[in-house]
Amino acid sequence: MSTEPPAADEPVSAGELSARYDKFVVDLLGGIAYGELSGFERLSSDARYSPTLNDRAVLGKMAVAEFGHYEMVCGRLLAMGMDPELAMLPFQRMVDAFHERTRPADWHESLMKAYVVDAITEDFYAAIAERLDAETRGIIAKVRTSEEQTALLEGLLKKMLDEDPRLSSRLALWGRRMVGEALTQAQRIGDRHSFLVGLSPEGTQEEAAMEAVAIMAQLTRGHSRRMSRLGLTA
Known part of the structure; x- marks a missing residue:
């Protein structure tokens, strides 16, 4: 049996594209599910700072809303025949x-973190x-x-x-740190789990890199608008 890789110009089969897409969706939903579960834990814990x-x-x-979102995504993974825990595990450590790096010191920083990080994360997935x-x-x-x-948060x-x-x-200053950390985190997760590559018909790193640059610029613009509404410099 030949072990040579397929020729560079050999087209990707429809079955392979479908499998690649399905894996991409499972990874994406696993990342979202763990993010929502983590968000639930973080907000519940940060509430203790409330004045x-x-x-x-x-x-x-x-x-409570974050936990409801977590259950919803898990339901979708189960409907796809996937174990939600197995889908989430690759994202747990990152x-x-x-969240350990961006632990808020008080109520003020807790609110700003929720305002910045949740919005950037949601914009990334959207x-x-x-x-x-x-x-x-x-x-x-x-x-x-x-x-x-x-x-309410704003x-x-x-x-x-x-x-x-x-x-x-x-x-x-805290908001600028949060946006920097959030954008870096989004890029790390996207790179490690080949987000965007899985969506490309050709599945090339070059196409994914161009998509990533466009998305990061879009996230930065959204953050700047939100900070402006607070009267703060992004």
Whole structure:
């Protein structure tokens, strides 16, 4: 039996493309599921910093929503015949290390982290979802933070900054650190799990690299708009 690799110009079979896409979707959903589970744990823990019971309830509501999203994605993985835990395990170490590096020192930093990191993560998955089948796109759309919760979080941050303008410079610096960490994390996960390569008809690293540059620019623009709404420099 020949062990030579196929010729460079040999077309990829439809079956191979389908298998590649299915693996890509499982990896993507596994990453999202663990991110949502981790988000639930993080927000539940960060709620202890809350200065008021109302503020604690806001983060608690967001944590409950994250857990609901986790269950939804796991349900989709089960429907695909996949074990959600096995799909999530490849992402556990990277996500846990990220949250360890970006542990907030207080309530103010906790809110800013949620505002920046959750939005960047969701924008990253949404950008990839544009290239997916309708059912997977629908699942990803459903796990996005609601506009109501985003408005609540933004309102808390604006109120906090209005009451203590001295926080502006510290939170602007913390926000810049968060966006840098979040973009690096998104790129690491995308590279390690060949996101974007799995969506390319040719499956080339060159095409994936161009897609990644475009997505990172899109994420940066979105972050700048959100920081501007708070009156902070991105």
